[in-house]
Amino acid sequence: MNQISQQRKIIDRLAVAEQLDAVLGEEAYESIRRPELVAVLKTALQDGKDEVQRRFETGGVGADVLRGNSFLIDQMVRIIYDLATTRAYRVANRTTSEQLSIVAIGGYGRGELAPYSDVDLMFVIPYKETPYCEQVIEFILYMLWDMGLKVGHSTRSVDDAIRLSKQDLTIRTAILDARWLWGDQALFAELIKRYQDDVVSGTGPKFVEAKLQERDDRHERMGDSRYVVEPNVKEGKGGLRDLQTLYWLSRYLYNVDEVDELVPLKVFTEQDVSRYRKACDFLWTVRCHIHYLTNRAEERVSFDVQKAIGGRMEYTDRPGSSGVERFMKHYFLIAKDVGDLTRVLCAVLEDQQKKRAFFKLPGSFTGLRRRAKLDGFIDDRGRIMVENENAFKEDPLKLIRIFLDAQNNDLDVHPDALRLITRDLRLINKKLRDDPEANRLFLDIMTSKKDPETALRRLNEADVFGKFVPDFGRVVAQMQYDMYHTYTVDEHTIRAIGILSRIEDGSYAEDMPNASKAISEIQ
Numbered sequence: 001m002n003q004i005s006q007q008r009k010i011i012d013r014l015a016v017a018e019q020l021d022a023v024l025g026e027e028a029y030e031s032i033r034r035p036e037l038v039a040v041l042k043t044a045l046q047d048g049k050d051e052v053q054r055r056f057e058t059g060g061v062g063a064d065v066l067r068g069n070s071f072l073i074d075q076m077v078r079i080i081y082d083l084a085t086t087r088a089y090r091v092a093n094r095t096t097s098e099q100l101s102i103v104a105i106g107g108y109g110r111g112e113l114a115p116y117s118d119v120d121l122m123f124v125i126p127y128k129e130t131p132y133c134e135q136v137i138e139f140i141l142y143m144l145w146d147m148g149l150k151v152g153h154s155t156r157s158v159d160d161a162i163r164l165s166k167q168d169l170t171i172r173t174a175i176l177d178a179r180w181l182w183g184d185q186a187l188f189a190e191l192i193k194r195y196q197d198d199v200v201s202g203t204g205p206k207f208v209e210a211k212l213q214e215r216d217d218r219h220e221r222m223g224d225s226r227y228v229v230e231p232n233v234k235e236g237k238g239g240l241r242d243l244q245t246l247y248w249l250s251r252y253l254y255n256v257d258e259v260d261e262l263v264p265l266k267v268f269t270e271q272d273v274s275r276y277r278k279a280c281d282f283l284w285t286v287r288c289h290i291h292y293l294t295n296r297a298e299e300r301v302s303f304d305v306q307k308a309i310g311g312r313m314e315y316t317d318r319p320g321s322s323g324v325e326r327f328m329k330h331y332f333l334i335a336k337d338v339g340d341l342t343r344v345l346c347a348v349l350e351d352q353q354k355k356r357a358f359f360k361l362p363g364s365f366t367g368l369r370r371r372a373k374l375d376g377f378i379d380d381r382g383r384i385m386v387e388n389e390n391a392f393k394e395d396p397l398k399l400i401r402i403f404l405d406a407q408n409n410d411l412d413v414h415p416d417a418l419r420l421i422t423r424d425l426r427l428i429n430k431k432l433r434d435d436p437e438a439n440r441l442f443l444d445i446m447t448s449k450k451d452p453e454t455a456l457r458r459l460n461e462a463d464v465f466g467k468f469v470p471d472f473g474r475v476v477a478q479m480q481y482d483m484y485h486t487y488t489v490d491e492h493t494i495r496a497i498g499i500l501s502r503i504e505d506g507s508y509a510e511d512m513p514n515a516s517k518a519i520s521e522i523q
Helices: 013-024 031-057 062-088 131-146 158-167 169-176 185-200 204-221 240-254 270-294 303-312 323-353 398-408 415-423 430-434 436-447 452-461 464-468 489-504 513-519
Strands: 101-104 119-125 151-157 179-183 377-380 383-386
Touching: 013 031, 013 062, 031 062, 031 131, 031 270, 062 101, 062 131, 062 179, 062 270, 101 185, 119 131, 119 158, 119 169, 119 185, 131 151, 151 158, 158 169, 158 185, 169 185, 169 204, 169 240, 179 185, 204 240, 240 270, 240 323, 270 303, 270 323, 303 323, 323 415, 323 452, 377 398, 383 398, 383 415, 398 415, 398 436, 398 452, 398 464, 430 436, 436 452, 452 464, 452 489, 489 513
Parallel strands: 119 151
Antiparallel strands: 101 119, 101 179, 377 383
16 A cells, blocks of 8 residues: 555545544534534545546556555545544453454455445454444444445454355455454454464365366356457456456465565566566556446446547557557457466466366366377476477477377467467568468368367467468457457457367257258368
8 A cells, every 4th residue: 555645635544533523522422423424434535536536547557546445445444443442432441352353355455446346344353242343343334334335244253264264265265365454453463373374274276276166167157258349357258357366376375465476486487477467457457447437336348438448548540440449459468468377377386286287278188197208299297398498499380280289189288388489489480381381280270170279279379370370460359349249350260160160070960950961062
C-alpha cells in the first residue's frame, strides 16, 4: 500500500474519525445518531472511490485502482472498528477471550480490489465467540452494509480456521492470501504460524494437483480456449485467475510474497517475471475499465465494451486493422503469454518436487517415464527436448521437426525447448520457408492422422506457424469484429482442420454421413 501517492486525497482516516466524533459529541454511542454516522462514512467512501477513478481515467493503470481501493477499504474498516471498540462497546480491559483480529482475505487480502469486487473479511477470535466479539463484528458488518459495500465474511477461531482449511481448498487458498488489517496482531501471527506448520508443511504436491485440477475444470466451463472473441478477463483461459493460480502455487511451495523472488530460486527467469508483470498490468487495466464502463462487477470483454476500452487504452486505427482489433489482438497475445508461464512453472515444479507431471496439454503423456533418446531429441518424461541449447542453430529444420516428432510419439513439448524456440525464431527465414524438406515436415504435421489440431496449435503457440507461413502469421490473434465468429481467425482455422481430420477418421460418421462418405472418395 506504500506505493500510493497522496494517500490522504483518497481518504484521511483521522479527519473522518474527527467528523464522527463531532456527530457523537460527548456520548459514548447513540443509535439515533447511526444514520448521521453512516452518512459521514458513505461520503468519505464515495469521495475516495471518485478520486481513485479520476486518477485511473487520467493516465493511471489497473494496479493503481487495486491499491487505491484496497487502501480506502482498509481505512474504512479501521475507522469502524475503532468506533465500535471505543464508542459503541467500550471495555476498559478486555479478557483474552474478547480479543479480535480483522483479516482481509481473497483478492482483497492480496491488495487486489477491483472497483466492484466483494470485500472479503475474516474475523479471527481466540476460542468460541463471546457476546462482546459478536456485538463488535455485527456493528462492523452492518456499518459496511449500510454504506453499500458487498461484504463476504466469516468468524473463526484459529483452531476452526486450521481445521477447515485442511478440508476445503477454497478456505485454504483464502488464508494463503490473508493480510492483517486491524485488531489483535498477535492472534493473526498465531493463525499464520499454525497455517504454515499444520496445513502447508508437506502438502505442496497435493495442493498443486488440486489447484491445477480446479483450473482445468474452470477452463472447461468457460469453453477451454483463450481465443474466444468475447473472453472473460477474470475466469477465462489466459485470464487473471490463471495468473493468480501461478501466484498461489509459488506462494504455497516457496513461501514468497512477490513473483520476482522466484528468480534466485531458479523457478522463473527475469524474462518470465517481466512477462508475468506485463500480463497482470494489462489484464487488471482491462478489468477496471470494464467495471467502470458497466458500473458493475462485469468480467466479460463483450463487444459492447471492446471499442470503448480500445479507445481508452489508446489503440488507434491503422491501415488494415481498426483500433479495437489491435486491442483485442494484444489481449489474445497476453493470454498466450499466461499459458506459456503456466507451462514453465509446472515444468519446474515437476523437476523440483520430483513428483508426477502436474501439467498436461491435451493428448500429452500421463504417466511416469524416464529420459530416453529419440533421433536428434530427448524424451524427457513424456516431453520432447533438444539435446543441447544450440540444437536449433545447428539445424534449423529441427524447429519444425520437433513438433512432428512430438506428434508421432505422443509427446508434449518441453517448456525449456519452447524457450529456445522463442530465442531462435529468427532462424525461420526465407531460406527455411523455401526448403523442400521443411515444407514436407510441415505438410506431414498438417495431414497426419494423429491429431493435427493439437500439433498445429502447439506450432501456433510457439509462434512457429506464423513465422513459417507468413500469411497465417497475419491472422494470428486476429478477431473479426462481428457477431458471427466465436474464435480468432487462427483458432477458427486450426479447429476447422481438426474437424476435417475427425471427418476423415470417421469420428463424425453419424453426425455428418454425407461428408464422411465424400471424404473417403477423394485424395
